[in-house]
Amino acid sequence: MNAHVPPPQVMQRSHGEASVAMQHRAGRTRLADLRQQGSAKAFLPRVDGAVPEVVFLNTSGGLTGGDRLRFALTLSAGCRAVATTQTAERAYRAGQGSALVEVAHSVGAGGWLDWLPQETILYQGAALDRRTVIDLAPGAGCLLLESVVLGRAAMGETVTGLAFRDTRIVRRDGRLALLDPLAFGDDALAAAGGTAILGGARAFATLAMVGPAVQDALGPARAALGEPGVEGSASAFDGKLVLRLLAADGWPLRRQVARVLAALRGQALPRVWQN
Amino acid sequence: MSDAFPDAGLLSLVQWLSPAFPTGGYAYSHGLEWAVAQGEVADGAGVEHWLADVLRHGAGRADGILLAHALEPGADMAALTDLARALAPSAERLAETEQQGAAFALATGAVLGVALAPRPLPLAVGQAACTLGLPKAQVITLYLHAFAANLVSCATRFVPLGQNEGQRVLAALHPLIQTIAQEAAMAPLDSITTSAFRADMASMLHETLDVRIFKT
Numbered sequence: 001m002n003a004h005v006p007p008p009q010v011m012q013r014s015h016g017e018a019s020v021a022m023q024h025r026a027g028r029t030r031l032a033d034l035r036q037q038g039s040a041k042a043f044l045p046r047v048d049g050a051v052p053e054v055v056f057l058n059t060s061g062g063l064t065g066g067d068r069l070r071f072a073l074t075l076s077a078g079c080r081a082v083a084t085t086q087t088a089e090r091a092y093r094a095g096q097g098s099a100l101v102e103v104a105h106s107v108g109a110g111g112w113l114d115w116l117p118q119e120t121i122l123y124q125g126a127a128l129d130r131r132t133v134i135d136l137a138p139g140a141g142c143l144l145l146e147s148v149v150l151g152r153a154a155m156g157e158t159v160t161g162l163a164f165r166d167t168r169i170v171r172r173d174g175r176l177a178l179l180d181p182l183a184f185g186d187d188a189l190a191a192a193g194g195t196a197i198l199g200g201a202r203a204f205a206t207l208a209m210v211g212p213a214v215q216d217a218l219g220p221a222r223a224a225l226g227e228p229g230v231e232g233s234a235s236a237f238d239g240k241l242v243l244r245l246l247a248a249d250g251w252p253l254r255r256q257v258a259r260v261l262a263a264l265r266g267q268a269l270p271r272v273w274q275n
Numbered sequence: 276m277s278d279a280f281p282d283a284g285l286l287s288l289v290q291w292l293s294p295a296f297p298t299g300g301y302a303y304s305h306g307l308e309w310a311v312a313q314g315e316v317a318d319g320a321g322v323e324h325w326l327a328d329v330l331r332h333g334a335g336r337a338d339g340i341l342l343a344h345a346l347e348p349g350a351d352m353a354a355l356t357d358l359a360r361a362l363a364p365s366a367e368r369l370a371e372t373e374q375q376g377a378a379f380a381l382a383t384g385a386v387l388g389v390a391l392a393p394r395p396l397p398l399a400v401g402q403a404a405c406t407l408g409l410p411k412a413q414v415i416t417l418y419l420h421a422f423a424a425n426l427v428s429c430a431t432r433f434v435p436l437g438q439n440e441g442q443r444v445l446a447a448l449h450p451l452i453q454t455i456a457q458e459a460a461m462a463p464l465d466s467i468t469t470s471a472f473r474a475d476m477a478s479m480l481h482e483t484l485d486v487r488i489f490k491t
Contacts, residue, residue: 165468179361183468188332195315196328196474204472222483233479237366244364244476 014060016040017070022052024078024111032076040069047271054083055272056117063101065094065127070102073115077108077137084270085117091164093125098163101130107140112211116261116270119147119203119250120166127163134170134210136177141211143264144168147257149203149250150184159202161186170210177210178240198246201231203253207243207260214241217264224263227256284407288414291383291403292421298379298396300425303371304433304489305329306477307426311433312484319440322430323447325474326423330448330455333471335422337362338372338397339415339459340467345401346411352394352402358464359395364475367482367491372396374490379403415456423448433488 016039023032029052036042039060047053056071063069073083083105091099107113115134122128134142146166151157162184170178184192192198209217215236221243225232229252234243243260247253258269290296307325310316316325329335341359344350363369377393383403384391391402397418404414424445431441469475478491 167468176357176361179358180364181362181468182470182472184470188470191328191332191470194324194328194473195310195321196325196471196477197332198470199315199473231473231476233365233476235365235367235479235482237363237369238360242364242479244472244479246472246476 013066013068014039014058015068016058016060017072018042018056019070019072019074020054021074021076022054022079022081023076029075029079029081040071042071045272051080051082053270053272054081055086055270056083057086058089062090062092063099063126063128064092065097065099067099069099070104072103073105073113075105075107075111075113077110079108079111080113082114082116082270084115084272086272088118089120090123091120091126091128092123094127094163098127098129101128103130103132105133105142106135107137107142109137110139111137112140113142114265115142115144116273117145118273119149119205119254121149121152121250122159122162122164124151124157124159125161129163129165131167132169135174136170136172136210138173139212141209141214142170143207143209144170145205145207145257145261147203147205147250147253149253151202153202153249160189162189168206168208170208172210172239177238178208178242180206180208182206199231201246201248203247203250205245205253205257207245207257207264209241209264210239212239214239217241220263221260224259225256227252227259230256232256232260284409285413287386287407288404288409288417291379291386291400292417294425294428296379297382298375300375300421301428302489303375303425303491304429304481305334305368305371305426305491306474306481307429308433308487308489308491309477309481309484311430316430317434319436319444322427322434322436323444326426326444326448327451329471329474330419330423330451333469333474334368335419336455336459337467337469338422339419339455340462340464341395342397342401342415342418343411343460343462344464345398346405346414348405350401350405352392352398355398356394359398362467363395364469365478365482368475368478371491410460412456412460415459416453419452419456420449423452429489
């Protein structure tokens with residue numbers, strides 16, 4: 001070791017992949033396989049009731065340029081499960097390139113998945129490209145949530161630079177059913193005050209339910225809107241129920257998300273959210 | 276036909292995208308009626324701002340890219356149709372693109388003497404216009420111009436705006452429309468994104484508006 005050579009300035013990039021498979025046996029959904037490597041972990045906390053919770057975790061403490069993260073959950077026919085993340089995900093200023101996050105879930109025939117990750121907080125200069133794909137077999141359904149907060153309000157942070165792409169894809173029996181390719185780059189951020197963009201809000205969420213009879217939930221979903229400080233809207237069409245929520249900050253948004261989830265699934269947030 | 280008379284293709288497209296063509300665009304406000312009813316869009320400057328954002332960051336650019344791909348020889352129209360339907364953010368926006376697209380396909384089919392399948396509007400325009408021999412960017416420019424002109428016409432009736440103010444707003448959007456069309460003509464399908472979150476919300480909230488002039 002030569003004492004005159006400075007340490008390498010290469011940032012440590014994190015890579016991680018966690019995949020979980022569940023099977024339905026003897027009337028219950030049970031763990032069939034769990035693989036994890038790098039910074040990605042998954043675990044199943046003990047829960048009351050028959051529907052298991054799968055908790056994914058990125059142990060790297062946040063995302064930055066060049067990071068790769070993949071979460072996957074495969075539910076066999078007839079499985080019902082809830083999947084979430086242990087903490088809010090933070091995307092920090094990226095040095096070079098984007099952080100790539102891939103979420104790839106599949107739900108077997110007649111099964112149901114609630115994919116309810118905690119919010120993503122985007123710091124000034126963050127570059128994150130996230131792709132969430134849920135494949136539904138015939139008769140299967142899902143509820144998916146994505147909440148995003150631009151900067152930390154408590155720190156008085158205003159995010160002006162970002163390379164954020166957040167694509168949600170749901171396929172029914174291999175056929176595209178929902179495509180929601182949200183993106184915020186510098187130009188969209190500059191326009192974010194516009195009433196057609198974010199109207200100056202800093203926190204937004206999309207909830208989507210895809211599956212048999214989900215359009216029946218439009219009334220209860222609309223009735224659960226109206227949390228103070230949150231704008232919300234809902235629409236049901238083409239075997240889907242979609243909600244958009246918008247707030248000045250992450251906390252009122254989270255309260256509104258909890259109310260909508262309570263209305264849609266009979267219980268509020270996954271237990272791990274409440275810690 | 277474009278050999279015999281170079282402008283024939285362009286004339287056909289201008290006819291198809293004119294307000295007189297039975298596409299029924301006058302009935303659809305893309306959620307703008309809600310924004311006006313809330314007082315969020317209250318004058319010419321507000322209409323211009325809202326439209327510029329929707330063109331640049333919402334359905335304008337997305338439709339432009341869909342149209343570019345529908346103009347491609349041998350385009351997989353079934354896959355593009357699934358994509359366009361999956362992109363619709365609300366019941367009314369799905370109805371807006373499908374109902375206008377079906378009417379457009381029927382009317383262009385009648386003019387051309389062929390049967391054209393009903394498709395979401397940008398794809399219906401693409402499947403008819405691909406025979407015209409026009410550059411993609413030109414087709415997209417006129418498509419986006421028709422989209423903006425229709426919403427300016429909605430605003431003229433509902434904000435209300437003076438006729439001249441409406442035309443000033445539309446003219447002011449011309450450079451943006453050309454820029455978006457140039458980009459969209461060459462953009463891959465996976466570059467379709469949206470940032471027009473509240474425009475999507477407006478189209479959802481329009482569903483529950485008590486008094487409505489427009490279908491969307």
